[in-house]
Amino acid sequence: MTGLPGSLAGWGPAALSAVVVAGYLVVGEPLVGYVLHRRFEGRLRTDARARRSFYARLLVLEWGLAAVALVVWLAAPGVDAGAVGLRWPQSWPGPLTAAATVLVLAFVVLSTRALRSGALTAAVPRPGEGRHAEPAAHATLALLPRTPAERRLFTVVGVTAGVCEEWLYRGFLLAVVAAVGGGLATPVLVVLGGLAFGLAHAYQGVAGVVATGVLGGVMAALHLGTGSLLLPVLLHALIDLRFLLVPAAALPDAVPGPA
Numbered sequence: 001m002t003g004l005p006g007s008l009a010g011w012g013p014a015a016l017s018a019v020v021v022a023g024y025l026v027v028g029e030p031l032v033g034y035v036l037h038r039r040f041e042g043r044l045r046t047d048a049r050a051r052r053s054f055y056a057r058l059l060v061l062e063w064g065l066a067a068v069a070l071v072v073w074l075a076a077p078g079v080d081a082g083a084v085g086l087r088w089p090q091s092w093p094g095p096l097t098a099a100a101t102v103l104v105l106a107f108v109v110l111s112t113r114a115l116r117s118g119a120l121t122a123a124v125p126r127p128g129e130g131r132h133a134e135p136a137a138h139a140t141l142a143l144l145p146r147t148p149a150e151r152r153l154f155t156v157v158g159v160t161a162g163v164c165e166e167w168l169y170r171g172f173l174l175a176v177v178a179a180v181g182g183g184l185a186t187p188v189l190v191v192l193g194g195l196a197f198g199l200a201h202a203y204q205g206v207a208g209v210v211a212t213g214v215l216g217g218v219m220a221a222l223h224l225g226t227g228s229l230l231l232p233v234l235l236h237a238l239i240d241l242r243f244l245l246v247p248a249a250a251l252p253d254a255v256p257g258p259a
Contacts, residue, residue, distance in 0.1 A: 003080070003082040003083045003227060004083055004174070004175055004178040004179075004189075005078065005079050005083055005175055005178060005179040006178070006179065006182060006183055007179055007182055008179045008180060009078065010076065010077075010078030010079050010083075010179060011076040011078065011079055011176075011179060012075070012076055012077045012078060013075065014072050014073070014075035014076040015076075015179075017072045017075070018072050018073075018076065018172075018176045018179075019176060019180065021065075021068060021069050021072055021172070021176075022172070022173050022176040022177065022180075024065075025168060025169065025173050025196060025200070026173075026196050026199065029199075029200045030199045030200055030201075030202040031202075033200060033201070033202065033203050034202050034203045036054075036057070036203075037139060037142075037203035038203070040054045040142070041139075041142055044142060051143070051145060051146070051150050052149060052150055052153055054143075055150070055153045055154060055156075055157050056153070058157055058160070059156060059157060059160055062160050062161065062164040062165065063160065063164060065164070065168060066163075066164040066167050066168055069167065069168055069172040070167075072172075073172060073175075079175060079179075082227060083175050084167075084171040084172055084175045084229075085166075085167075085170060085171040085223050085227065085228050085229035085232075086171065086229065087227065087228055088228055088230065089226035089227065089228040089230055089231065090226060090227035090228065091225070091226055091227065092225075092226070093221070093222055093225040093226055093231070094225050096221075097218070097221040097222060097225045100217075100218045100221065101218060101222060101231075101235065104215060104218050104235065104239075105235075108238065108239055108242055111242075112242045112243075112245055112246070115144075115243070115245075115246040115250060116245060116246050116247065116250055117250065118250040118251075139203055139204045139205075139208060140204070140208075141251060141252065144243050144246060144251055145243070145244070145248075146248045146251060147248070151244060154243070154244065155241065155244065157240070158237055158240035158241040158243070158244070159237055159241070161236060161237065161240045162233045162234070162235075162236040162237025162238075162240065163233055163237070165197075165236060166219065166223075166229050166232045166233045166236050167229065169193060169196060169197045169200070169216060169219075169220075170193060170219055170220055170223040170229060170232055171223070171229050173193065173196060174189055174192075174193050174220060174223065174224070177189060177192055177193075186221075186224050189220060189224060190217050190220045190221045190224065191217065193216055193217060193219070193220030194213045194214060194215075194216040194217025194218075194220060195213055195216075196216070197212055197213060197215070197216025197217075197219070197220075198210065198211075198212045198213025198214075198216055199213075200212070215239070218235075219232040219235065219236060220232075222235070
């Protein structure tokens with residue numbers, strides 16, 4: 001946790017803006033994300049460009065929000081680059097963090113194999129069937145690219161998620177939380193970082209919030225343990241880009257909405 005700001009005084013005149021942006025990440029982003037995803041799922045049945053439009057909207061929103069957070073940080077005289085993870089790793093992850101990272105990588109491999117085999121697709125109902133998919137599986141399958149054009153754009157989305165979300169939820173947010181909390185212990189920051197990231201995926205339902213919350217906690221531990229965002233960015237991008245390994249034939253043509 002070395003280098004994290006110990007109080008809001010380090011943010012100087014940018015303190016209020018930093019708290020507002022951090023508050024949006026915790027409270028506003030879950031609401032906005034939920035609304036956008038439900039609208040997107042509604043368009044899937046009638047608009048062949050729904051995924052590409054949604055991907056483009058995600059790119060604008062994520063890079064825009066990342067830019068706002070960057071400007072706020074640049075205006076903070078007492079918060080250096082190391083405090084927000086913008087430097088090379090200063091140390092190796094500890095044993096617990098390393099073990100958690102290995103488990104995440106195992107999850108990536110196993111879940112990708114399940115997607116490629118169509119095992120998760122089988123849980124999604126076809127139109128007219130009297131059952132419904134779990135929100136997490138439904139939301140994930142709805143977002144995955146089917147066409148070459150969608151795959152190209154999704155590649156940019158995956159890299160963007162790795163860069164922007166790690167900067168926002170690990171670099172920027174944890175620095176603000178540490179400043180507001182005044183010397184919070186590393187485990188507390190890991191839990192809070194995971195909780196905020198999980199809530200940002202509220203559109204996936206309870207299971208999705210828990211899964212992404214755990215992933216967010218691992219990313220936070222990597223960031224705090226190494227003093228850098230580099231490993232979290234690489235791992236995050238890998239997790240998202242693995243979906244490019246899933247052939248379109250293993251995915252449903254249309255994903256019906258939830259009950």
